Structures are given as structure tokens and as C-alpha cells.
Amino acid sequence: xxxxxxxxxxxxxxxxxxxxxxxxxxxxxxxxxxxxxxxxxxxxxxxxxxxxxxxxxxxxxxxxxxxxxxxxxxxxxxxxxxxxxxxxxxxxxxxxxxxxxxxxxxxxxxxxxxxxxxxxxxxxxxxxxxxxxxxxxxxxxxxxxxxxxxxxxxxxxxxxxxxxxxxxxxxxxxxxxxxxxxxxxxxxxxxxxxxxxxxxxxxxxxxxxxxxxxxxxxxxxxxxxxxxxxxxxxxxxxxxxxxxxxxxxxxxxxxxxxxxxxxxxxxxxxxxxxxxxxxxxxxxxxxxxxxxxxxxxxxxxxxxxxxxxxxxxxxxxxxxxxxxxxxxxxxxxxxxxxxxxxxxxxxxxxxxxxxxxxxxxxxxxxxxxxxxxxxxxxxxxxxxxxxxxxxxxxxxxxxxxxxxxxxxxxxxxxxxxxxxxxxxxxxxxxxxxxxxxxxxxxxxxxxxxxxxxxxxxxxxxxxxxxxxxxxxxxxxxxxxxxxxxxxxxxxxxxxxxxxxxxxxxxxxxxxxxxxxxxxxxxxxxxxxxxxxxxxxxxxxxxxxxxxxxxxxxxxx
DNA sequence: GTAGGGTTAG
Numbered sequence: 001x002x003x004x005x006x007x008x009x010x011x012x013x014x015x016x017x018x019x020x021x022x023x024x025x026x027x028x029x030x031x032x033x034x035x036x037x038x039x040x041x042x043x044x045x046x047x048x049x050x051x052x053x054x055x056x057x058x059x060x061x062x063x064x065x066x067x068x069x070x071x072x073x074x075x076x077x078x079x080x081x082x083x084x085x086x087x088x089x090x091x092x093x094x095x096x097x098x099x100x101x102x103x104x105x106x107x108x109x110x111x112x113x114x115x116x117x118x119x120x121x122x123x124x125x126x127x128x129x130x131x132x133x134x135x136x137x138x139x140x141x142x143x144x145x146x147x148x149x150x151x152x153x154x155x156x157x158x159x160x161x162x163x164x165x166x167x168x169x170x171x172x173x174x175x176x177x178x179x180x181x182x183x184x185x186x187x188x189x190x191x192x193x194x195x196x197x198x199x200x201x202x203x204x205x206x207x208x209x210x211x212x213x214x215x216x217x218x219x220x221x222x223x224x225x226x227x228x229x230x231x232x233x234x235x236x237x238x239x240x241x242x243x244x245x246x247x248x249x250x251x252x253x254x255x256x257x258x259x260x261x262x263x264x265x266x267x268x269x270x271x272x273x274x275x276x277x278x279x280x281x282x283x284x285x286x287x288x289x290x291x292x293x294x295x296x297x298x299x300x301x302x303x304x305x306x307x308x309x310x311x312x313x314x315x316x317x318x319x320x321x322x323x324x325x326x327x328x329x330x331x332x333x334x335x336x337x338x339x340x341x342x343x344x345x346x347x348x349x350x351x352x353x354x355x356x357x358x359x360x361x362x363x364x365x366x367x368x369x370x371x372x373x374x375x376x377x378x379x380x381x382x383x384x385x386x387x388x389x390x391x392x393x394x395x396x397x398x399x400x401x402x403x404x405x406x407x408x409x410x411x412x413x414x415x416x417x418x419x420x421x422x423x424x425x426x427x428x429x430x431x432x433x434x435x436x437x438x439x440x441x442x443x444x445x446x447x448x449x450x451x452x453x454x455x456x457x458x459x460x461x462x463x464x465x466x467x468x469x470x471x472x473x474x475x476x477x478x479x480x481x482x483x484x485x486x487x488x489x490x491x492x493x494x495x496x497x498x499x500x501x502x503x504x505x506x507x508x509x510x511x512x513x514x515x516x517x518x519x520x521x522x523x524x525x526x527x528x529x530x531x532x533x534x535x536x537x538x539x540x541x542x543x544x545x546x547x548x549x550x551x552x553x554x555x556x
Numbered sequence: 557g558t559a560g561g562g563t564t565a566g
Contacts, residue, residue, distance in 0.1 A: 058557065089557040124558040155559040190560040224561040256562040286563040293564095321564045328565095353565045387566050394566080423566075 061090035069094035131160035231261025328357030364399025422456035433466020
């Protein structure tokens, strides 16, 4: 028998009491082949007690076998009356993975019925479960219902707030931890650094960096959190320094963080250099592709697409979306469309990226056709979101599709319950303004007030532009004033205003604007388009990348 | 037993 050959000591144990088996199971749980040994050994236990079963449940949960955990739990629930908190914690972990709130709610109800929902570990598992279900309120309630909270419970609620995009709230909780003199763990510091990165809390993040140094915890997860923090703050050199002075082991996540940090800080060459140091993984390739998209680098982008195919990552929707976007941003709409067609499980990003790709390149009809396909049967219940809403409107704006734009502006609200944000209004005002429908554009404002939507600079800029086209002097001046008050340092706004005043013949105002720009040191960057040339021997191949960027001519 | 770091569309 293979089992006995590998672990002869187990043969000696066969026939002893199940309590002994259980202790052996715990000892070997984390070792290589643990699942194999554990499960097969379990089959040999003559009389299973609750501890042995809980141990097996835990083994399934730790190995990510959520369905197996759930199935075993169902059997236990039908056959036993002695379920305890050690039964429920791995089951809650499995429920959180399965993302089926019904199961988790049933388990919680059973826990209340059996009176095992109050223990600290079970309560912490509930904080995490509700957090993963997106039920922040229930997650917070579980935390505040605890009479005593250990550092793990605090860490769970910190990550719950972070998962729900509330980094400031997480930092408040972190401050409470200090007040209550809870001793931090490395988990706490990781979450706190992530909160600082998201909320750009520079000083606080640096203080935590000091705590990391003082604690002397030279762990790859903490170094990764620090790299991520400095990258988010725009301090890529500080992030690179963390990497260069690293004394712990490195791993994929650390390298991926470094690559995405370089892309975030526009160090595209550095991102691709680091990429070449590691074995390709889907996340690193996604970041590297976004470097190519931002940089309109079709040459490297195609090579990365080759790696994606060779490494067998084509089933990864997120990565395929990045490939699609890379081709679209480089002006290769046909290639983008081919990639889109081959995505087996298209998500909302796949559909929206392709709709936007058509829209940006002036293929308004194709964008709308694709949106209709998104609404059709071939789409497996992927619902459009506010970005899809904007992509459709923007496609209509670029192609001058006024009727369609109007139809979709109201349809997205009525059919999908999406509340238009200022950017949707700005886009719709732009559509109406270009079509001479200035009165209708103005009539949108009461609706914005009703929905408590504050017009953003983009809304006022769209109004200024609409007033320029329609020579609406009075309202244009009003919108111009609002725009400059809201955003006095954006050079683009001065261009919009200057064009408006020129159109209505107010050359004195044009001159005044130029003086204001000069006084405030506001400089409008140059426009331009991007051409990449490749040399093959004596021949030069031109690739015109569709996305306009800034004036540059790059020779590869 | 429970908690942590990285990726795609505007």
C-alpha cells in the first residue's frame, strides 16, 4: 500500500482509538500529502467522534475544498446532535468562498439556535463571512456584539472596511485599537498600510513603516504592503528601495505589486524589465499589458499576447480583457474584436471594453449593436453597469447619434436602475449641445438637483461647449464662471473658455484668460499623435497607434 | 478554528 510505504508509522496507529487518530491528524495536517493521508486515515477510524469530524472539516476548508466542506457538514447535521463552534468555523469559511448568502444565513441561524454564535472565533468568522457577502452592516454588528475582542477580530473588521472601500473608516478603527492598547500583528499593519495607500494618508503610512522597522518583522507580505503604499503615493523610488533592500524571500505577489507600481507611476520600461525577471503569471501579464495600453506599445503588447497564449492563460477573462484593451488602445480594433469573440466567459468589463473600443474609434453603430448583443440571450446574465452606461453614451456622442443617446440615457435608468453620475450628464449634455438641443440640455439641471447630483467640472465644461456651438452668451458666461471656480488650475478648462469667448467675439476675454493663465503659471500641454517605427534590416515598418498622446516619435 | 500583500473597462 502506497500509504503505508510513505508513512509507515501510520500502520502502527491503525486499530487504536479515534482520539489518538485525531491528535495525529492535527500533527500532520499542514505537511505534504496531508489531505491524502488525512482523508484516507479518516476512513479507517472505526468510531468517528465530533473532534475527528471537525478536524476533517477543517482540513477540507484549509485546502479550499468548499463543496466538500459543505457536503460533510450536511451529513454531520443530519446524523449528529453534538455540533460545536469548531464545526461551524470551517463551514463559515466554506460558505464565504461559495458566495451563496442563503447557505451562510442558514448556518448562522443554526449557530444561534445551538448557542454557539457568541464564541470569539465563531464571531470572527461571522465578521468575515458577512464582509465577503457584501453585508458590511452585519459584519460590523458581529464585531460590536463581541464582549471581548482579540487582535484577530480587530483585523477581520479592518479588512471588512477595506473590502467595502472605506479606508478612512479602517484607519479610525486602527486608531481605536491603539486607544484600547491592542497589540498589533503583522496582519494589522498590512491592513493599515493598505488603508493608508487607498486614502493617501502619507504621514500615517510612514509612521506605520517605522513601526514595521521597529517590530523587525521582515516579512514578504509587509514589504509588499509597503511597496504598494509608496507606489500609490507616487513615490516609486521609495518603493523600489524597499525591493532593493529586501532581506526576506520574494514571491509572485511582491513582484506583481512592483510591476503594477511601475505602471501606476508611468515607469513602463521598468515594469517590463521586472516582468522579464519572473516566470509569467496572469496578474503580472495583466499589469504589463496595461503598461502597453497606456504607452500605445503594440510591439511589446503583441509579444505579451504571445506569452498569454503559450502559457495557456487564454481562459483568464480578466487577462483577456487586458489583451483586448491593449489592442483597442493601440488602434487595432479588429484584433480587439477577435480577442473579444474568443473570451469564453465574458464579464461586464469584456463587454464594456469592446463597446468603448468601438465608440472611441467612431464606430457608433457597432457599439450599439454590441450593446444589444449584451442585452441578448448569448450573454449569460451579465448586467451593464455605470461604466457600460457611459461607454454607450460616449459612443453616441462621438458618432453624433442624438436619438440613440437620448434613448439610452433614459433606458439605463428605467431598465437597469442606474442613477446617472455627473459624467453621464456631461456626456448627454455634450450629445445635445452638438445637435443644437441647448434647451433640452438646460432642462436636465432640475433633475440633477432632485437626485442631489452636484454638477462636476465636466458638466460645466460640456455646457460651455454647448453654449459655444449654440452661441448662447448669457448661459455660457454663467457656466464658464462655475467651471473656473470649481477647477481653477485645469489648463483644459481655459481652452474651453477661450474657444467659447472667441466664438462669441469676446476677444478681450480671450486675452484676459491668457493673462490669468500666465499669472497662475498654467500651461497647456501640446497635443500630438504617436507613431512607432520598427526596423527590420534596411526596411522600416510603420505602426500607427490610434490613441493620441503627446508629441513623440519613438524608434524601436 | 478566525484575519493580511498584487491584476482588467471610464
